[in-house]
Amino acid sequence: MMVRTETDHRTVVSRRALVGASAGAATAAALGLSATRMTAQTGTPAASPVAASTDTFIEPQVRASENGRLVMTLQAMEEATSGSPRMAYSDMLPGPTWRVRPGDNVKVALVNATTEGTNLHVHGLHVSPSGNSDNIFLHIEPGQTFNYEYQLPENHIPGTYWYHPHPHGVSAAQVGAGLAGAIIVEGGLDDLPELQGLNERILVLQGPFTGPGNQPQYLVNGQVNPVIEIQPGETQRWRLLNVSANAFFNLRLAGHAMHRIAIDGSPLPEAQTVDVQLLGPGERAEVLIQGGEAGIYELQSVAWSPDIPSQATDQFLVATMISAGEGITPAALPTTLIPFEGLGNDEIAAHREITFQENVTGPAFAIDNLAFVEDRVDQVVTLGTIEEWTIRNASPEWHPFHIHVNDFQVMSRNGVPESPHYEDTTLLPPNGEVVIRTRFADYTGRFVYHCHILVHEDAGMMAVVEVVE
Ligand SMILES: [Cu+2]
Known part of the structure; x- marks a missing residue:
């Protein structure tokens, strides 16, 4: 039997990032591109030169x-x-x-x-x-x-x-x-004719770490501002993962729309074209990118949530995309993806209301007035049934709700119906609510639901669900 085991190691790549490699600028020079770039904010050429601390994209x-x-x-x-x-x-x-x-x-x-x-x-x-x-x-x-x-x-x-x-x-x-x-669980979208043979990239987003000069440092696959190469007209499939503990990435690629084909672990029934992809901690998305005319384009996390001072995030640079080389005729992008099997018409075994709270007295971060205790079961549900949970956020901050084992269909957010899709982590708006439906399929046992801002989880914003026969 062929079994692949781990045989090799390599040094943590970020060490190179810490010393400030400049491969990106060198790459741009080798491609004969002038040192102008498209900013994410305006989509117009910026006066400043290519950031010096770029690095070649490595997976x-x-x-x-x-x-x-x-x-x-x-x-x-x-x-x-x-x-x-x-x-x-x-x-x-x-x-x-x-x-x-x-x-x-x-x-x-x-x-x-x-x-x-x-x-x-x-x-x-x-x-x-x-x-x-x-x-x-x-x-x-x-x-x-x-x-x-x-x-x-x-x-x-x-x-x-x-x-x-x-x-x-x-x-x-x-x-x-x-x-x-x-x-990565293979299959599904991989088998669509329009997606076969595409260059696929994975962008594992982490940070902020403490960088040189005590500046916040965000990493893509362990690198600072790596350079992603694309040909004009080429279609690439990017898997975007926010695996940070607490940070939000509000991603915009200068001069390019993103054609979203999956949210978290689930494919969408129809592709969606977006200018900005917000990823809270723990969230993922898959997007198709078609290379624009030859040039340098920034992938930025643009300013987010400015009206909530505790969570407001300024713009920061994530990566740089260089479109260069022989132009190719852009392929038609897929529209219909994977047929959707929703829970909208199924029998609902129970409705529950769950409230995320930040308190002045009692536990600072709580769900339904209680901080997490690992041997207390907060919800008992029956194997194989579908439930509808209304998850309220009684605080003035965002909280990404995550539940283990089973994903959920997001039915509505602040009362507005959502297009058909599943998530395993979803943002609860400040003083708002999200309605989800989920099937407790296949597995009995105890697991947790919690806020995926991990400092909130660690402070008690987590609870236990037990699935019983
Ligand atoms: Cu939270």
């Missing part, structure tokens, strides 16, 4: 299943760098990308080489929450190795997922230090 290493199996070791470790404290899986920032297929069996030996407890969560995967599967109640102590095993069902939805530690109280510190990586 995380891949661990791919073969013959239905993936076996690997992930060593959670602390990194001594000159910048902010870093942690890494197997000396990689981000960790290696798992490439698996529906029905696969995945075995991960998690080696805790850090000085504190950790564990492992597979965000968005529809797998058992019990035993040595996606069980976030496990505590893997320093020096301990734990053998996780995930059995993906044959009907698992192909898409973009990720993994990270989930130890209550220190999730923000560990994810924020760099412990995160992507999971």
Whole structure:
């Protein structure tokens, strides 16, 4: 039996970023492009030169299943760098990308080489929450190795997922230090004729770390402002993952629309053209990009939520796209994608109301007036049933709601019906509400729902659901 195991390591790539490589400017020069760029904000050429600290785009290493199996070791470790404290899986920032297929069996030996407890969560995967599967109640102590095993069902939805530690109280510190990586479940959209043969890129977004001069530093696949190359007219498929602990990425590519084909782990029934893709912590999207005329284009996170001072985010540069080389005739973009099987007409077994709160008295971050306690069950639901949850946000800040094991259809946001789609993490608007429907399919056991701003989760904004027969 062919089983791929982890055999090689490489140094955390961000070390190069810390010393300020200038490959991007060199690349631009080699391509004969003048040092002007399109800004994300205005779509017009900016006077300033290409940012000096760009780096050639590199993808995380891949661990791919073969013959239905993936076996690997992930060593959670602390990194001594000159910048902010870093942690890494197997000396990689981000960790290696798992490439698996529906029905696969995945075995991960998690080696805790850090000085504190950790564990492992597979965000968005529809797998058992019990035993040595996606069980976030496990505590893997320093020096301990734990053998996780995930059995993906044959009907698992192909898409973009990720993994990270989930130890209550220190999730923000560990994810924020760099412990995160992507999971790709193959199939689905991959098989659409319009998407076959496209250059595919994965952008694992992390930060802010503390960069030179104590400036916030955002990384793409461990690099500062990498250069992504595209040909004029070429179509590329980008998988965008916000695996930061607490940050929002409000992505805009100068001079280019993004054609969204998936949100979180699920394909959309129809492609959507957007100018800006907001990703809260934990959220993903897949977009198609068609290279514009030869030039340099910035991928920015544009200013977000300016009217909420505690969460307002200024614009920052994420990456640079260079369109160069032989122009090709743009292919027709797909419109209809994967047929949608929604929950809108199904029988609803129960309606629940869940409220996220920030309190002056009592727990500062709470759900339904309670801070998280791991041995208290907050919701008991019946296996196989569909429920509708109205999730209220009684605070003046955004909170990304996430629930493990089962994704959900977003029915409405602040009373406005949403187009048909599933998510596993969704933004609760300040003093607003989101209505979701979800089927508690296939797995009994205990798991959690929580805010994916991990400092909020660590402070108690998390609760337990138990699925029973
Ligand atoms: Cu929150």
